[in-house]
Amino acid sequence: MASSRSGFGALLHAWRDRLSPADAGFTVTAGRRAPGLRREELAQLAGLSVDYVLRLEQGRAKNPSAQVVGALARALQLSRAERDQLYRSAGLLPPQDGTISFHVPPGIQRLAARLGDVPIGVFAADWTLVWWNTTWSALHGDPTTVPAAERNLARALFGTGIDRAALRPFRSEHGEDAFVAAIVADLKDAVSRYPADTGLDRLVRHLREASDVFAHHWATSTAAQHTTDRKTIRHPDIGDIVLDCDVLIVPGADLRMVAYTAAAGSSDAEKLEFLRVTGDRTATARP
Structure with a gap:
């Protein structure tokens, strides 16, 4: 389970670095050094505290809920396959076929x-x-x-x-x-x-x-x-x-x-x- 949580944090960090701030609706100013989203920007998009996002990335926050994982997947603009990978890395089953999807492409x-x-x-x-x-x-x-x-x-x-x-x-x-x-x-x-x-x-x-x-x-x-x-x-x-x-x-x-x-x-x-x-x-x- 520890390695699963570590993998969850690594995925969050990697996908946060990958997402363009402009694609997430943020204005990019001159001199910005972050390659992707800042941690506070991801927290804002997902409706979470910055401290909680930090603890998730560092593997110190245990057992994020399906609601939290879904919010992070939407905020990070993950594909369906990536969303499912994020759920599994948190030790959760991905949303099943035949149920309403809250995934936004x-x-x-x-x-x-x-x-x-x-x-x-x-x-x-x-x-x-x-x-x-x-x-x-x-x-x-x-x-x-x-x-x-x-x-x-x-x-x-x-x-x-x-x-x-x-x-x-x-x-x-x-x-x-x-x-x-x-x-x-x-x-x-x-x-x-x-x-x-x-x-x-x-x-x-x-x-x-x-x-x-x-x-x-x-x-x-x-x-x-x-x-x-x-x-x-x-x-x-x-x-x-x-x-x-x-x-x-x-x-x-x-x-x-x-x-x-x-x-x-x-x-x-x-x-x-x-x-x-x-x-x-x-x-x-x-x-």
Whole structure:
């Protein structure tokens, strides 16, 4: 087991040195000597403390959880094979086929990181938020204030916990009923494709018991597709901001990339730029 932990730390260090800061969404300044990510940058991306990342690299931190390993794999933009290697080096089984994947391919992370002026959130098939940029945090609030297991859009819409409390008020151009129906239909489709996923089963059972609205849509909804929507989001600092919302499906990864934009020159584009520049500077990007 000691050699396994040592191997885990060596992999972290090697893959941290390999990743370009620009590809991770950081501005590269003149005189930078680190060949890849600094330790504090990896900690920020993974939502961990710098001290914990240091102890992991040195083999002093024992038995990282699957959640921690998954966050590090996403932050390091690992391929699926590399992700599985990182899990095994931590003494953990990699995520199994037939269950929902929270892996975000490196190319998708690079693409989203280079669109920093656009709020972007990446969701898994069960609508768990698995990646976001700082502009998303400025618009919707910092996701790290919500426990990782509860960063789920369906929980926020239909639940009663901290995830719902963190959801900022919004209106959909198509109406709330159409929006929630589409989310429920997505979950029904996910259940049909991932029947062995116990986490998804627990989520659906919880929401059916916690929300009469969810239970009604679960019993009556038919197939529904997300279309381009226009949403009005009530921001605590700038008031209402009206944005086009597009949901882009990532082929082969079963991910949903949600992006918000406004027409150039519009007052809403000015508000979005204000948020990008002066928004919640304490917010973190990417779990």
